[in-house]
Amino acid sequence: MNFLRLVHQAGLMFLILVMPRLFGGEPRNNPEARYHSLQEYFNRHSLVSPQSRSSFENPISKSDLGLQRPIETKKHGFGYYFGFESRFLYSNNPTSLDSSPVQKGGIWENSINNNFILGAFDLAGATFSPMLGIGINQSTHFGHEDLGVLDTSTLRLSFNGIFQFTNGWSLRAGIGNSSDFDSDMTLSYQQTSPSLAISKSFSQGPFSTFLDISLSYHFTDASFLEMDRLESALLWGFQISFKHFEISPYLRFAYGNYTNQNRHEFTANTGMELSYRFYDWLLAKLLFTYSNRNANGINNDFSRLDSGGAISLQANF
Secondary structure, X not given: OXXXXXXXXXXXXXXXXXXXXXXXXXXXXXXXXXXXHHXXXXXXXXXXXXXXXXXXXXXOOOOOOOOOOOHHHHHHXXXXXXXXXXXXXXXXXXXXXXXXXXXXXXXXXXXXXXXXXXXXXXXXXXXXXXXXXXXXXXXXXXXXXXXXXXXXXXXXEEEEEEEEEOOOEEEEEEEEEEEEEOOOOXXXXXXXXXXXXXXXXXXXXXXXXXXXXXXXXEEEEEOOOOOOEEEEXXXXXXXXXXXXXXXXXXXXXXEEEEXXXXXXXXXXXXXXXXXXEEEOOEEEEEEEEEEEEEXXXXXXXXXXXXXXXXXXXXXXX
């Protein structure tokens, strides 16, 4: 019986780890399936928004994201955003694969985000703000004994320059680096991504919306497959605030073209956050996200539904 159990576990490990590496799937390195894309957008812009309670509840509550009013920033020459979030999620496809022996599981994620605004400068009708970001994320999988191989710690570094114009449009240019480490702190995946984006936001009373269109190239260093790619993405979302509640649905489309392999893909992500703010700095959230990827090749397609809750701490200085 012990021998049969070992054979069974070895077969599961082969399907989860080896098969995706041979045929193009990335069970632990799916940037498009991660939660950070929208959250980083909000974190970045909550720092450059005015630090009143209303705008703190709604990080894009002003059509110009606050960069047209950099009075406090100019006084101090510095701004800082801190965020911590702990999430418990249930996933119907934690490996992000088209076919997997593990069909469901739980994920515990903890993340710390730091954003530093390094000043605000008037430039002939525009306002320019450089921003430095540092983030750490740790994910732990549970619900199946073989999901432990997906546990990952991620270090994220970014530098962005944001140009804000009087009509509410903004231009963002930057570079970011993301490094994934296994549970034994062995580097398994690294990606450096220069990017260029344009954004537009609008607000009216308790309602606000934004649109972000970006183009990026990802230089990757993976232990199992070359994944350098050019990616274009559109992110749209809106937020409605009512007393202590905030509802934030979003939709993201991305097209990726891989330069080191004959592969291209289209990914759609949609989700919603329902938040309750106890204090300016403390929120409870319900989270729902759905991801779907269509790509050429074997075992590259997947669909995934995650749902759960989170506790979030955040502060602006």
